[in-house]
Amino acid sequence: AQSVTQLDSQVPVFEEAPVELRCNYSSSVSVYLFWYVQYPNQGLQLLLKYLSGSTLVKGINGFEAEFNKSQTSFHLRKPSVHISDTAEYFCAAYAGGTSYGKLTFGQGTILTVHP
Amino acid sequence: NAGVTQTPKFQVLKTGQSMTLQCAQDMNHEYMSWYRQDPGMGLRLIHYSVGAGITDQGEVPNGYNVSRSTTEDFPLRLLSAAPSQTSVYFCASSPQIEDTQYFGPGTRLTVL
Numbered sequence: 665a666q667s668v669t670q671l672d673s674q675v676p677v678f679e680e681a682p683v684e685l686r687c688n689y690s691s692s693v694s695v696y697l698f699w700y701v702q703y704p705n706q707g708l709q710l711l712l713k714y715l716s717g718s719t720l721v722k723g724i725n726g727f728e729a730e731f732n733k734s735q736t737s738f739h740l741r742k743p744s745v746h747i748s749d750t751a752e753y754f755c756a757a758y759a760g761g762t763s764y765g766k767l768t769f770g771q772g773t774i775l776t777v778h779p
Numbered sequence: 780n781a782g783v784t785q786t787p788k789f790q791v792l793k794t795g796q797s798m799t800l801q802c803a804q805d806m807n808h809e810y811m812s813w814y815r816q817d818p819g820m821g822l823r824l825i826h827y828s829v830g831a832g833i834t835d836q837g838e839v840p841n842g843y844n845v846s847r848s849t850t851e852d853f854p855l856r857l858l859s860a861a862p863s864q865t866s867v868y869f870c871a872s873s874p875q876i877e878d879t880q881y882f883g884p885g886t887r888l889t890v891l
Contacts, residue, residue: 710880766827767880769823771819771821772821
């Protein structure tokens, strides 16, 4: 079965500093990867996704992620964060095959941006 | 276009009671799913459906039932509520599982 591991449960950072949220997935022949964001007391919304093609994916709000097949990673980055980026971030993967129909989420990373 | 709607927003149950969490979408999406969110555990898939009349189990299906009689609706039934089912429940839909998932606002359930 597919598994997704987010390596940091909490990431504190100061405003305008860069940030990286780390995500590793279990290896698969082909995999679709996603990052979602959840603001307090809301549902999740998509930040970006990797389906195929370029390994550098750009999303909304200035976020980007790089698909690294050899390291089975899909880390999320932003060069300069804002207070409004404070939220919980989830990495997710779908591999099909024996996991048909099952999107797997990581445990989440709480990003807190301090002034 | 309301997107994905969930009712109720909050619910308190006593152990052993049953209830149905409602989920509806107006985007004609084939794929729908239910997740529960618990602190430090991310979202865990309860049940999913790839189209009307087709449902299957996810990672944590015990104690829950689903049905999909129409494309729009995907209710989640708790058969006999237990304190371990205290959680926030999210419904999501998408054209296909590989596509963007659209999430509802969630239902916060407490079982006493």
